[in-house]
Amino acid sequence: MRVLLSTYGSRGDVEPMAALAVRLRALGATASVCAPPDPEFARLLADADVPMVPAGDAVRPLVTGTGPPQLTDFTARTVAVLTGQFDRIYTAAAGCDAIVATGMFPVAAAARTAADVLGLRYHHVSLQPTLLPSLHHPPPERPGRPLPPGVTGNRELWAHDAASMHALYGESVNRLRAANGLAPLVNVRDHVHTAQPWLATDPVLSPRGPDDFEVVQTGAWILPDKRALTPELEAFLDAGPTPVYIGFGSIPLRPRENFARVAIGAARRHGLRVILASGWAGLAPVDDLEDCLAVDDVNQQALFPRVSAVVHHGGAGTTATAAIAGTPQVVVPQIVDQPYWARRVAELGIGAAHPGPSLTTRSLAAAIATALTAETRERATATAAMIRTDGAATAAKLLTA
Structure with missing residues (x-):
């Protein structure tokens, strides 16, 4: 069996697809990943021995504002993404049996169109x-399509969302479909998502109600990380009290100097040493004191069990990794799903949800204080024992059945 896995986004979008590719290979299938051409994604996939199909522009320059100017017209940008991604996915999927897609909606729509054309x-x-x-x-809320005022029922709001998504993307997707001999769609969102979308999250961290729409929840797709921690990081860990990890992943925090100063200051209020992940914001220590060590890309699976708390942006991958480690976390949500993960961390009692994206030393220190309590530590330890780590294997079995 041959499978093409299509994604577009940050590391949190690429790494789970690599995990699925590895589990598919273990079952005798062949899988490649169609992903943005960022060097860090190429390294990640190469380390996992997963073939990569570069597609689209590199994401990090787009996010950090260091890349070339982009189209400002929404429709023109959507058409450019759809056609460019379709061409790459269609070519890469020749001879495949299946396509699995995630990432930004126009890319998933291109993948679905390629699958429809190829059968x-x-x-x-x-x-x-x-x-x-x-x-x-x-x-x-979708771009330029606010939720209707006065409507509170989620069923009605999701019907409005389907109409909004079709208004935003339907014409562009149908134009691509017509050019490839396919009939037009009347609900582009549900066609791309399918009647049974997969949800790659852990049911403890992300529960769904029994009366929900039909979704196949596999568990989180986790790629085992075998990298050793650097000698410098090992020496720092051994040189003093257990530090706190602070990192915001692919979020381009601005002004970054302020975020670093506030975050380090909040940790120091508790007498904590700091491991500061630079991330896409390029965070760096604010002085020469020896209680703060800057790191770049690091094996979080190896590091998180050895820190007292994880302060992060609330990406799905970082949230799951900290939860599996049994380490209390402080989530400072910025965008998209991050407020959801912050809320879930607080509801589970495994950490604290910082109120909003803006930090002060006092507000973050208060959130860290919650994470450092014995009650939070005990709850984080207990929750870790309940979290599944076989999500990618479950998905691979479903795909090859």
Whole structure:
């Protein structure tokens, strides 16, 4: 069996697809990943021995504002993404049996169109729950399509979301379909998501109600990380009290100097040493004191069990990794699904949800204080024992059945 896995986004979008590719290989299938051409994604896939099909522009320059100017017209940008991604996915999927897609919607729509043209099985996977219809939470607001005032029922709001998505993307997708001999769609969102989308999140961290729309929840797709920690990091860990980890992943925090100063200051209020992950914001120590060590890309699976708390942005992958480690966490949500993960961390009692994206030393120190309590540590330890780590294997079995 040959499978093409299509994604577009940050590391949190690429790494789970690598995990699925590895589990498919263990079952005798062949899988490649169609992903943005960022060097760090190429390294990640190469380290996992997963073939990569570069597609689209590198994401990090787009996010950090260091790349070339982009089209400002929404429709023109959508058409450019759809056609460019379709060409790459269609070519890469020749001879495949199935396509699995995630990432930004126009890329998933291109993957679904390629699957329809080629007559392949197609599965859509969401790496977080907030973009899938649910009776337990409302949809996000789409560009230029606010939620209707006075409507509170989630079923009605998700019907509005389907109409909004079709208004935003339907014409562009149908133009691509017509150019490839396919009939037009009347509900582009549900066609791309399918009647049974997959949800690659852990049911403890991300529960779904029994009355929800039909979704196949596999568990989180986790790629085992075998990298050793650097000698410098090992020496820092051994040189003093257990530090706190602070990192915001692919979020381009601005001004970054302020975020670093506030975050380090909040940790120091508790007498904590700091491991500061630079991330896409390029965070760096604010002085020469020896209680703060800057790191770049690091094996979080190896590091998180050895820190007292994880302060982060609330990406699905970082949230799951900290939860599996049994380490209390402080979530400072910035965008998209991050407020959801912050809320879930607080509801589970495994950490604290910082109130909003803006930090002060006092507000973050208060959140860290909650994470450092014995009660939070005990709850984080107990919750870790309940979390599944076989999500990618489960998905691979479903795909090859």
